Amino acid sequence: MGRIEDLADSYERNIKAPWQKNLAGAQKAIFVVYAKEDERKLNARIGDFEVRTKGAGHGWRQLDLAPLFPAWMSAEEYRESYFECPEDLQLKLDTEFFDYVVAAVRAELTADDVDENTVVAIYGTSSLYGFLRVSEVLDKSVGDIRGRMVLFFPGTFQQDNYSLLGARDGWNYLATPITLHQSE
Numbered sequence: 001m002g003r004i005e006d007l008a009d010s011y012e013r014n015i016k017a018p019w020q021k022n023l024a025g026a027q028k029a030i031f032v033v034y035a036k037e038d039e040r041k042l043n044a045r046i047g048d049f050e051v052r053t054k055g056a057g058h059g060w061r062q063l064d065l066a067p068l069f070p071a072w073m074s075a076e077e078y079r080e081s082y083f084e085c086p087e088d089l090q091l092k093l094d095t096e097f098f099d100y101v102v103a104a105v106r107a108e109l110t111a112d113d114v115d116e117n118t119v120v121a122i123y124g125t126s127s128l129y130g131f132l133r134v135s136e137v138l139d140k141s142v143g144d145i146r147g148r149m150v151l152f153f154p155g156t157f158q159q160d161n162y163s164l165l166g167a168r169d170g171w172n173y174l175a176t177p178i179t180l181h182q183s184e
Helices: 005-015 038-045 047-057 068-074 079-084 087-109 134-144
Strands: 031-036 058-066 119-125 148-158 161-164 177-180
Touching: 005 047, 005 148, 005 177, 031 038, 038 079, 038 148, 047 058, 047 119, 058 087, 058 148, 058 177, 068 087, 079 087, 087 119, 087 134, 134 148
Parallel strands: 031 148, 031 177, 058 119, 119 148
Antiparallel strands: 148 161
């Protein structure tokens, strides 16, 4: 079996287990942690996770974060000048792009067809690297989780810390980690 299939098996075992009610938003988050070099493979097989989720009797919605930056940037009036002087873009990334990503995540979490039995899957997380911090997006979004939010996370999980792409200092988070080797 391949790593993605093994990860999907671990995910399936977790998602089939009875869901505890009355949890805080951060406790309703599940991080599927995988090696950064498997990002494209995982994105290509996201449907496997959907099938397993539905097989466990849960609803499914998904959000790919990868197209968000190009969509936001293409709507920027001064986008050409930002390509000439990228450091001028930082303030807009910290405010407007951040708000744009948070709004997209919250829209999926609060969609009309999302209830306490729905998984909202978020992938393409690596596309945010260098623009904003995933931890800050989650801090603004987790209060809207109704069922479960599954964040596909290319990086590492060690000693209760998550590190996106293994490139930054990690942060501690209450999410349930799903890894290839649960003893990681």
